[in-house]
Amino acid sequence: MHIAVVGAAGMIGRKLVARLVSDGSLGGHPLTRLSLVDVAEPERPQAFAGRVDSSAVDISQAGNATALIAARPDVIFHLAAIVSGEAELDFEKGYGINLEGTRSLFEAIRLAHLKDGYRPCVVFTSSIAVFGAPFPDVIPDDFNLTPLTSYGTQKAVGELLLADYTRRGFLDGIGIRLPTICVRPGKPNKAASGFFSGIVREPLAGQVAILPVADTVRHWHASPRSAVGFLIHAASIDLQLLGSRRSLTMPGVSVTVGEQIEALRRVAGERAVALIRREPDELVMKIVQGWPQAFEPKRASELGFVADRSFDDIIRVHIEDEMGGKL
Amino acid sequence: MHIAVVGAAGMIGRKLVARLVSDGSLGGHPLTRLSLVDVAEPERPQAFAGRVDSSAVDISQAGNATALIAARPDVIFHLAAIVSGEAELDFEKGYGINLEGTRSLFEAIRLAHLKDGYRPCVVFTSSIAVFGAPFPDVIPDDFNLTPLTSYGTQKAVGELLLADYTRRGFLDGIGIRLPTICVRPGKPNKAASGFFSGIVREPLAGQVAILPVADTVRHWHASPRSAVGFLIHAASIDLQLLGSRRSLTMPGVSVTVGEQIEALRRVAGERAVALIRREPDELVMKIVQGWPQAFEPKRASELGFVADRSFDDIIRVHIEDEMGGKL
Numbered sequence: 001m002h003i004a005v006v007g008a009a010g011m012i013g014r015k016l017v018a019r020l021v022s023d024g025s026l027g028g029h030p031l032t033r034l035s036l037v038d039v040a041e042p043e044r045p046q047a048f049a050g051r052v053d054s055s056a057v058d059i060s061q062a063g064n065a066t067a068l069i070a071a072r073p074d075v076i077f078h079l080a081a082i083v084s085g086e087a088e089l090d091f092e093k094g095y096g097i098n099l100e101g102t103r104s105l106f107e108a109i110r111l112a113h114l115k116d117g118y119r120p121c122v123v124f125t126s127s128i129a130v131f132g133a134p135f136p137d138v139i140p141d142d143f144n145l146t147p148l149t150s151y152g153t154q155k156a157v158g159e160l161l162l163a164d165y166t167r168r169g170f171l172d173g174i175g176i177r178l179p180t181i182c183v184r185p186g187k188p189n190k191a192a193s194g195f196f197s198g199i200v201r202e203p204l205a206g207q208v209a210i211l212p213v214a215d216t217v218r219h220w221h222a223s224p225r226s227a228v229g230f231l232i233h234a235a236s237i238d239l240q241l242l243g244s245r246r247s248l249t250m251p252g253v254s255v256t257v258g259e260q261i262e263a264l265r266r267v268a269g270e271r272a273v274a275l276i277r278r279e280p281d282e283l284v285m286k287i288v289q290g291w292p293q294a295f296e297p298k299r300a301s302e303l304g305f306v307a308d309r310s311f312d313d314i315i316r317v318h319i320e321d322e323m324g325g326k327l
Numbered sequence: 328m329h330i331a332v333v334g335a336a337g338m339i340g341r342k343l344v345a346r347l348v349s350d351g352s353l354g355g356h357p358l359t360r361l362s363l364v365d366v367a368e369p370e371r372p373q374a375f376a377g378r379v380d381s382s383a384v385d386i387s388q389a390g391n392a393t394a395l396i397a398a399r400p401d402v403i404f405h406l407a408a409i410v411s412g413e414a415e416l417d418f419e420k421g422y423g424i425n426l427e428g429t430r431s432l433f434e435a436i437r438l439a440h441l442k443d444g445y446r447p448c449v450v451f452t453s454s455i456a457v458f459g460a461p462f463p464d465v466i467p468d469d470f471n472l473t474p475l476t477s478y479g480t481q482k483a484v485g486e487l488l489l490a491d492y493t494r495r496g497f498l499d500g501i502g503i504r505l506p507t508i509c510v511r512p513g514k515p516n517k518a519a520s521g522f523f524s525g526i527v528r529e530p531l532a533g534q535v536a537i538l539p540v541a542d543t544v545r546h547w548h549a550s551p552r553s554a555v556g557f558l559i560h561a562a563s564i565d566l567q568l569l570g571s572r573r574s575l576t577m578p579g580v581s582v583t584v585g586e587q588i589e590a591l592r593r594v595a596g597e598r599a600v601a602l603i604r605r606e607p608d609e610l611v612m613k614i615v616q617g618w619p620q621a622f623e624p625k626r627a628s629e630l631g632f633v634a635d636r637s638f639d640d641i642i643r644v645h646i647e648d649e650m651g652g653k654l
Contacts, residue, residue, distance in 0.1 A: 091437075091495065110418075132571065142470075142471050143471060144469050144470060144471040144472060145471060145472045145483075145487065146571070146572060147487065147490075147491070148494065148571055150491055150495070153487050153488070153490070153491040156472075156487050157484050157487055157488075160472065160474065160480050160483050160484055160487075161480070161484075163474075163480070164474070164477050164480040167475065168418065168477070244459065244473070244475055245473060
């Protein structure tokens with residue numbers, strides 16, 4: 001099986017490639033070839049005996065998606081995206097990559113389909129940002145698309161295109177709406193959502209973390225490991241089961257910041273918790289107010305998508321996958 | 328006030344221009360200038376003393392939208408679209424006009440905004456085709472976007488872009504989801520929905536009409552006159568009242584085909600009804616099964632949008648506006 005990963009140099013992309021190589025197969029089909037693309041050249045996995053093509057390309061530029069599709073990958077994971085904060089700051093860049101890039105990829109697939117009937121499985125990473133307040137406390141699968149950011153708008157457009165290109169028979173698509181990924185590894189960043197990971201990651205590393213919101217703020221989380229599991233599962237199931245509604249809200253863990261902190265106490269003790277410094281930030285509080293708190297992802301659960309069992313587990317995943325299992 | 332109508336040569340476009348000229352103002356502002364564009368050159372209204380620019384342009388082609396926006400119209404009615412049936416038959420043409428055309432128009436407005444703060448009112452004609460089965464019997468305002476045609480997909484994308492460009496402050500947008508327009512004047516066409524108008528229009532003109540579905544089929548209708556009324560009203564109200572959800576399902580008349588026929592009997596007598604010939608068509612029946620039957624357009628009603636009162640009225644509008652008031 002030939003698998004392409006668009007956005008392979010990102011955090012989820014790298015973990016996905018590592019998992020694919022470690023599994024050696026997908027949905028029972030042996031993995032023989034990888035095509036990895038991103039705006040920066042993705043690393044080649046060491047432990048893989050098959051063919052790897054890795055290249056630094058922007059798929060929103062003419063011809064690049066066509067070149068990727070020329071090799072007719074069986075499965076395409078489309079993870080490439082300008083993240084929420086940057087898409088909000090740089091309107092043109094966000095629309096360029098998140099909307100034009102996605103259209104460009106789907107168009108390259110359609111033109112290949114018209115040529116020789118090519119019809120790959122496409123796993124599109126969407127986001128809970130396709131939803132915007134006002135919300136019910138628990139958001140159902142059929143909540144309407146009401147994004148309140150340019151990023152969410154671009155992801156919602158991607159979902160609509162994915163469904164139409166699938167309905168037309170050009171590709172076999174599934175969109176998965178990822179929860180906020182927590183604990184995000186790496187350095188603190190300035191994303192408004194950064195503190196959700198920061199209040200766990202920094203204390204675990206013996207550093208101070210700033211908490212800008214109240215302990216009562218509730219949000220929807222999944223570990224990077226779960227996110228990769230969703231992607232793999234999406235490419236392994238019979239997509240006909242989705243019917244015409246091709247995008248699914250993924251399961252996650254709904255916890256308050258207070259519950260996150262209690263989980264940190266249970267897993268890493270009082271000393272870690274003591275490193276959280278409360279510095280209320282009106283702006284962040286206002287932004288976070290418009291975010292979803294919990295979902296009831298019935299369809300995804302029925303289709304076998306499985307999230308972390310608890311926020312304690314989310315913390316343990318971080319310790320295992322990012323800290324070599326040691327505190 | 329300078330008003331631009333994109334798609335001014337179409338059925339609704341022509342009626343809108345006639346109504347604007349007849350009113351002589353919009354929302355209390357005297358009409359001083361009209362910019363009319365369509366792929367075929369729109370007719371110039373005779374009775375208008377102000378400036379009229381009329382041109383045959385395809386706004387999806389580079390530069391054309393920019394040229395239209397260079398004159399800084401205060402209000403832009405964006406009606407240009409490849410209709411449902413054609414967008415389904417010609418994928419590239421549908422996406423070209425309905426998606427690229429809309430983006431191109433919004434982008435021209437954004438670039439003008441960045442230059443001098445220009446921020447026009449944009450009335451975008453969407454459609455109930457943004458919704459797809461399975462439906463509840465009566466569809467609420469917040470039903471999710473689930474189009475089952477390329478046309479519906481393109482309109483849903485337009486709605487999402489409209490909301491984001493509005494949120495960013497580039498324009499002040501409102502999307503109105505038109506019901507099926509009935510009675511559509513002119514010749515019978517091959518659209519699957521054509522019979523809804525045909526079974527009224529043809530008998531009123533003394534001609535035979537084919538009815539391909541059962542009398543129990545229910546659908547959502549508005550007269551061309553009501554559609555024009557929605558457009559005018561949309562450009563006249565305070566759009567801040569919409570909040571972030573910028574597209575509204577318009578009110579309409581929910582009737583079964585049987586009720587349409589009873590209305591025809593009341594308005595035009597037995598002789599008209601006798602011209603309807605029942606010729607069941609499995610394909611049309613199957614298509615129509617996936618269509619919405621009724622909506623509860625609370626938001627639009629609260630904002631003062633008013634539909635025809637009954638299907639009898641819809642027939643009378645056709646007789647008045649298309650037949651000089653005479654049977």
